[in-house]
Amino acid sequence: MHSLLSGNESIAQGAWEAGVAVGAGYPGTPSTEVLENLVRKPGVTCQWAPNEKVALEVGIGASLAGARALVTMKHVGLNVASDALMTAAYTGVGGGLVLLVADDPGMHSSQNEQDSRRWGPFGKIPVLEPSDSAEALAMTREAFALSERLDMPVLLRTTTRISHGKGLVETGERTEPVRRAYTTRRDKWVMMPAGARKRRVDLEKRLAAATAESESCAFTRTELRDTAIGVIASGAAYEYVREALPQVSTLKIGMSFPLPEARIREFAAAVGRLYVVEELDPYVADAVRAMGITVQESGLSRIGELSPSAIAAAFGAAPSETRDPMSDEVPPRPPMLCPGCPHRGVFRALREMDAVATGDIGCYTLGALAPLNAMDTCVCMGASIGMAHGFALGGGGTGKRPVVAVIGDSTFAHSGLTGLLNAVYNGGNETIVILDNRITAMTGHQNNPFTGRTLAGDPAPDIDIETVVRALGVRDVRVVDPNLLRPTENAIREAAETAGISVVIAKAPCVLLTRERDEPFAVLSGTCTACGLCVNLGCPAISRDEGARARIDAELCVGCRQCVQVCKYGAIVRAGRACEVKDL
Amino acid sequence: MSVTTVMLVGVGGQGTILAADVLAKVAAAAGLDVKLSEVHGMSQRGGSVDTVVRFGEEVHSPIVGPGGADHLVAFELLEAGRWLHFCKPRGRLIVNERTIDPLPVLIGQMGIPTGIRAALEYEGAVLLDAEGLACAAGSPKSANVVLLGALSEGLPFSADLWREVIAARVPTRFVDANLAAFELGRAACEAGSCR
Numbered sequence: 074m075h076s077l078l079s080g081n082e083s084i085a086q087g088a089w090e091a092g093v094a095v096g097a098g099y100p101g102t103p104s105t106e107v108l109e110n111l112v113r114k115p116g117v118t119c120q121w122a123p124n125e126k127v128a129l130e131v132g133i134g135a136s137l138a139g140a141r142a143l144v145t146m147k148h149v150g151l152n153v154a155s156d157a158l159m160t161a162a163y164t165g166v167g168g169g170l171v172l173l174v175a176d177d178p179g180m181h182s183s184q185n186e187q188d189s190r191r192w193g194p195f196g197k198i199p200v201l202e203p204s205d206s207a208e209a210l211a212m213t214r215e216a217f218a219l220s221e222r223l224d225m226p227v228l229l230r231t232t233t234r235i236s237h238g239k240g241l242v243e244t245g246e247r248t249e250p251v252r253r254a255y256t257t258r259r260d261k262w263v264m265m266p267a268g269a270r271k272r273r274v275d276l277e278k279r280l281a282a283a284t285a286e287s288e289s290c291a292f293t294r295t296e297l298r299d300t301a302i303g304v305i306a307s308g309a310a311y312e313y314v315r316e317a318l319p320q321v322s323t324l325k326i327g328m329s330f331p332l333p334e335a336r337i338r339e340f341a342a343a344v345g346r347l348y349v350v351e352e353l354d355p356y357v358a359d360a361v362r363a364m365g366i367t368v369q370e371s372g373l374s375r376i377g378e379l380s381p382s383a384i385a386a387a388f389g390a391a392p393s394e395t396r397d398p399m400s401d402e403v404p405p406r407p408p409m410l411c412p413g414c415p416h417r418g419v420f421r422a423l424r425e426m427d428a429v430a431t432g433d434i435g436c437y438t439l440g441a442l443a444p445l446n447a448m449d450t451c452v453c454m455g456a457s458i459g460m461a462h463g464f465a466l467g468g469g470g471t472g473k474r475p476v477v478a479v480i481g482d483s484t485f486a487h488s489g490l491t492g493l494l495n496a497v498y499n500g501g502n503e504t505i506v507i508l509d510n511r512i513t514a515m516t517g518h519q520n521n522p523f524t525g526r527t528l529a530g531d532p533a534p535d536i537d538i539e540t541v542v543r544a545l546g547v548r549d550v551r552v553v554d555p556n557l558l559r560p561t562e563n564a565i566r567e568a569a570e571t572a573g574i575s576v577v578i579a580k581a582p583c584v585l586l587t588r589e590r591d592e593p594f595a596v597l598s599g600t601c602t603a604c605g606l607c608v609n610l611g612c613p614a615i616s617r618d619e620g621a622r623a624r625i626d627a628e629l630c631v632g633c634r635q636c637v638q639v640c641k642y643g644a645i646v647r648a649g650r651a652c653e654v655k656d657l
Numbered sequence: 658m659s660v661t662t663v664m665l666v667g668v669g670g671q672g673t674i675l676a677a678d679v680l681a682k683v684a685a686a687a688g689l690d691v692k693l694s695e696v697h698g699m700s701q702r703g704g705s706v707d708t709v710v711r712f713g714e715e716v717h718s719p720i721v722g723p724g725g726a727d728h729l730v731a732f733e734l735l736e737a738g739r740w741l742h743f744c745k746p747r748g749r750l751i752v753n754e755r756t757i758d759p760l761p762v763l764i765g766q767m768g769i770p771t772g773i774r775a776a777l778e779y780e781g782a783v784l785l786d787a788e789g790l791a792c793a794a795g796s797p798k799s800a801n802v803v804l805l806g807a808l809s810e811g812l813p814f815s816a817d818l819w820r821e822v823i824a825a826r827v828p829t830r831f832v833d834a835n836l837a838a839f840e841l842g843r844a845a846c847e848a849g850s851c852r
Contacts (some may be wrong), residue, residue, distance in 0.1 A: 077678075077685050077693075102697055182699040205692070205719075238719040239678075239693040241685060316718035382722025393724030396780060398742035403735050404767040406759035408669065408704035436702060444764045517697065608764060613703050616763045628788070628797070629757075 078242050080235040083206040084173055085110035086242070087213030088143045091169070092250040093117055095135035097128040099487065100516035101147030102182035103236040104175035108145050109519075112528050116247065121519055121528045124454070124487040125150035129157040129172065136170040136226075137262065139253040141217045145173040148187040149453065153488070155196070158226070162197045163272040164262050165224035165279065167253055169217030172198075176232045178352045179378040182515075184434065184451060186377070188354035189230045193330025197276055199283045200228045200330040201292065202308045206240035212292055212327065217250070223283050230329070232352065234309040234378070284331040292327020295340050302388075303344025305337065305357055310350050310379055317385040332360050341366045352379050410439050412614045413633035415581035416508055418555035419479065420447035421610060421639075422562035423506075426569070428477040429470050433457040433489075435481040436515045436583075437508050444609045448479060455480070455488030461503040462496045470503075475569035478505040482538065483513035483521040490545065497546040497574050504568045504575045508555070509538055510583040518586060542576045555579035558638045584631060591632025595648030596623045607636040607645065660713035662721050663808065666740040667732025668757050669701035672801035675826070676730075677708040679805060682822045683814050684712035694719035705736060705759075707743075730808050732787070732801065733757050738773050741780065750782035751807045751846070753800065783807065783846060790841040796834035802827075806842020816843070 078086065084107050088096070096111045096119035098104065112119035122128035125146040132144035146154060151174045158172070174192070177183040193200040201216055203209040213229060220227040260268055287293070299320045306314045307326035314323060324340040326332070341347050341361070348369050349358040355375065358368050371387045373379060386392060410417055420440035423430050424447040432438055432448035433456060441448035450460060461470075461478035470476035480489045485507050496503060513519040520526040525535045542550050549571045553564045561579060568575035593614075596607075603621040614629035615636060625636070627648060637645045663680060667673045674695050684691040691712040700706050709720050721743070729744035730751045731737030737752040744750055754774070761767040778784065785807060787800035794803070802823060809819050820836055827835045 075685070077681055077691065102699070105697075181696045233696065234694055234719060237695050237697055239681060239691075239695075240716075240719070241691060312717045312719070380720055380722050381718045382725065385722075393722065394746050395724035395742045396744055396746055398723075399738040399773070399776060400740070400742065402770040402773070403738040404759050404761045404769070406668065406703075406705040406735070406739075408699050408702035409760050411670075411702060439699075439702065442760065443766070515699065515702075517701075605765075611760070611764070613757075613760075613763065616758045617765050621765070626757075 075241050076244055077239050078206050079106065079237055079239045080203065080206050080209045080231055081106035081237070082110050083210035083242050084213045084229065085114070086244050087210040088171065089114045089117060090245050090247050091214045091217040092141055092248055093143050093217065094140035095132065095142040096120070096145070097122050097131040097142070098145030099123070099125045099128055099150055100513050100519040101150050101175070102516055103177060103233045104145050104147045104173060105516045105519065107173055108528060111143065119528050121521060123522055125154040126157055129154040132170055132172070133157060133161055136166045136168045138167060138255050140168040141250055142168060143171050143173065147183065148174055148176045148189050149183065149185065150174070151189060151192065153454070158192070158198065159196050160264050161226050163264055163269055163276055166220055166226055167255065168250070169220035170226040171213065171216045171220060171229055172226055173229045173231065175236045176230065176353070178232055181233055184453065186353060188356055189228070190329050190356045191354065192228055197280055198226055198228045198330070199223065199286070199328065200230055201327060202230050202329045203235055204308055204311045204325065205235065206238065207242045208292065209235060210242050210244070219286060223279055223286065225279055225283065232309055280331065287328040287331045287333040288335055290328040290333065293333055293336060294325045295336060296325065297322045297343060300343055301345040302348065303340055303346070304348045304350050305340065305361065306350045307357065308352065310352050313379055313381045313384050314350050316381040317390070318388055326357065329357065332357065334364060337361055337364065338366065350379070350384060407442060408439060409442065409611060409613055410436065411584055412612050412629050413584035413631035413635070415510055415555045415579065415584065416440060417445070417610055417612070417635055418558050418561045419506055419508060419565070419579050420445040421558060422565050423447040423477060423479070425562055426566060427474055428569070429464065429474050431457045431460040431464060431476070431478045433480040433484045435484055437479060437481055440479070442611070444611045454484055455492055458489050458492030458496060458505055461505070462492070462499070462501045465501060465503055476503045477565065477569065478503060480505065480507055482507060482509040482511065482523045485538070486522045490541070493542070493547070493574070494545050501574050502572060504565065504577065506565060506577045506579055507538060509578050509580040510586070512583050512586050514583045514585070518583070538578055542578070547574050547576050549573060549575040550578070552578045552580055554581050556581050556633060556635060558635060584633065592647050592649065593627040593630035593632055594625050594637065594645050595627065596625055597644045597646060598622050600642050600644035602642055604641070606639045606641065610636055610639065612636060660711050660716055662726045663710045663728040663730065664726035664740065664743055665708045665710070665730045665732070666736045667706055668736065669704050669706050671732045672798070673706055673708045673732055676801040676805050677710050679822055679826050680710045680808070681712070682826065683818055684710070686818055686822060687814050689713060690716045692716045692719040705739060707740060728808060728811060730804050732804060734773060734777070735759065735769065737777055737782065738770070749811050750777065750780055751804060752777055752782045752784050753787040753804060754784045755786070755788055785842070785845045787842070790845060791838050794834050794837035794841055796831055796838065799831065799835045799838035802835045802838040803842035806839040807846040809839070809843055810846040
């Protein structure tokens with residue numbers, strides 16, 4: 074049956090068809106929807122882990138038991154999980170173990186660009202790279218069998234355009250794999266030096282077998298057309314090359330580690346000038362050059378995404394006829410905190426306090442933007458707490474600028490706990506604000522250990538952040554509703570003045586989670602003095618009119634009352650909507 | 658048949674993704690190859706979003722560069738300006754006349770360029786009040802389907818096929834409103850100069 078599926082939906086379908094029994098991961102754009110789709114299918118147990126390392130360990134355990142397991146994460150998540158990955162190559166697998174890692178060239182929703190193909194040679198892990206949804210399904214299905222044949226975990230690497238692109242795929246039925254019963258094998262699974270040295274030698278044999286698999290891999294295709302130019306490409310870049318340069322010969326690489334050296338040599342010999350077109354790092358190009366094969370320089374950027382038009386231009390095609398751009402005159406539109414977002418109350422307070430706020434990863438990173446300008450750093454998951462502590466140790470944050478770490482509930486579960494333990498243990502004096510909006514919001518509302526719900530939506534034990542924080546040794550803990558601006562500011566100020574580590578839990582659900590909209594507010598223009606206090610909350614619903622007075626867009630306003638609390642003139646009042654949903 | 662490219666641009670949260678999904682399903686139901694590209698994540702928090710749907714006999718790339726779109730559907734006036742050069746010189750421009758102030762405008766750092774509406778009209782854009790028509794249809798959230806109605810006038814798919822896919826894709830209690838929104842968008846385009 075043909076369906077229009079995203080790459081992520083196709084990966085879930087392929088895993089299900091391959092008889093996967095366990096799925097584990099941590100949400101991260103663009104990987105998130107894989108488990109969200111897999112959990113809805115029968116015969117699979119799926120879970121969100123607190124972080125990617127735990128997710129991979131769960132996957133390794135399931136594989137040890139003989140089940141097929143899928144582990145999902147974004148590129149930066151694999152940095153967290155890499156400790157487990159590097160040794161999993163040594164132990165090998167029981168049931169097939171497939172690790173989906175989704176890269177984000179162009180950083181649509183990430184803090185850096187990484188080329189995860191590099192984990193192949195670095196970790197000695199086979200890497201498969203689909204070019205569209207249909208291939209994502211077929212490759213995922215095959216990846217489990219490959220993992221079992223090779224006794225190696227297999228890395229399935231996508232990029233944003235593959236994971237979030239959609240295409241037509243043919244779906245099939247589920248095949249239950251023959252499960253291998255668990256037997257104790259300490260020689261394979263206990264990686265103490267003596268055992269690890271033996272597995273290290275064995276790994277080379279498995280890598281040789283993987284190279285043979287790559288040479289015969291059906292997802293790698295030599296397509297000879299005009300042989301004057303030959304292009305080696307993989308992933309999204311392959312489809313762009315087909316679009317931009319339909320006449321050139323192509324070697325489409327499906328398995329990008331180990332690379333099929335014989336097929337590359339054969340292709341290079343069959344074409345005139347050889348190019349490699351790839352996004353991000355010159356991973357394939359460097360490897361081909363290391364084989365002693367001449368690769369022409371295309372001049373394509375190694376920064377950000379490729380596109381068919383960029384490739385066409387690099388190969389000398391005339392650019393498409395376009396209309397005159399108007400884009401230079403249009404103001405930029407960066408993302409912003411939603412109308413009614415509870416985080417706004419915390420950032421307003423931090424701005425008023427002129428705090429040095431070390432930040433973290435989530436929607437709330439947007440608190441760094443004008444007009445809130447209330448966050449100083451964003452590096453990686455959980456960094457806020459460790460960096461606040463180090464900043465104080467380094468002599469920062471003295472005088473009138475208190476050091477405040479800002480971290481979300483899911484990020485706190487991911488890797489904030491250890492940072493907090495460190496700060497308490499080492500006698501820190503910082504304040505940590507935990508933005509507890511009851512969900513992992515940025516990636517599209519996934520549950521986490523603090524939401525009381527599992528990935529499947531079932532009830533989970535109610536793990537209370539306040540109790541956890543106190544158990545980690547924090548004595549000064551306050552819980553506030555960040556929608557109440559003055560009490561929130563007071564709580565953070567008092568916490569900052571209290572000696573030792575203080576934690577403020579700003580607890581209010583994500584405004585998109587409840588979807589409740591109160592009557593919108595409107596500005597009495599005769600009363601408004603154009604002071605700008607409400608505008609400086611950075612709410613998408615509030616702007617200035619021609620006379621610089623505030624005005625509220627009734628379609629965007631959710632009636633949260635944050636602006637009412639900052640208006641000194643009583644100029645903001647309830648108003649009706651122009652158009653209501655009819656009860657149909 | 659060569660490949661047709663439709664680009665849907667707007668502001669995160671306006672429903673471009675659902676609209677693109679409906680279009681792609683219509684093309685697939687008509688027996689064509691189809692690819693779609695969209696971006697989730699941070700841009701959905703009120704940022705500029707672009708979604709591309711391409712259909713034809715065989716589609717390779719899900720994305721296009723400047724001058725690559727046969728139809729540009731802008732869910733917001735400023736986004737029409739931002740993405741105008743992605744529309745082919747003889748491509749169709751369908752623009753929702755609503756503006757949503759971006760951050761630099763909200764906080765008074767920048768203004769909305771004067772004359773953008775006139776410039777788009779000069780470019781041959783069909784401007785319509787999608788929110789107004791959506792309200793008339795019974796659901797303000799169906800503005801995206803109003804725009805699909807306007808788009809449908811220039812695409813080789815039957816109105817029945819559109820209705821079938823829309824009815825299957827939107828929540829049951831909003832089916833009637835969305836079908837009404839589709840008709841109003843289609844009629845608005847018939848009345849205007851949509852080709």
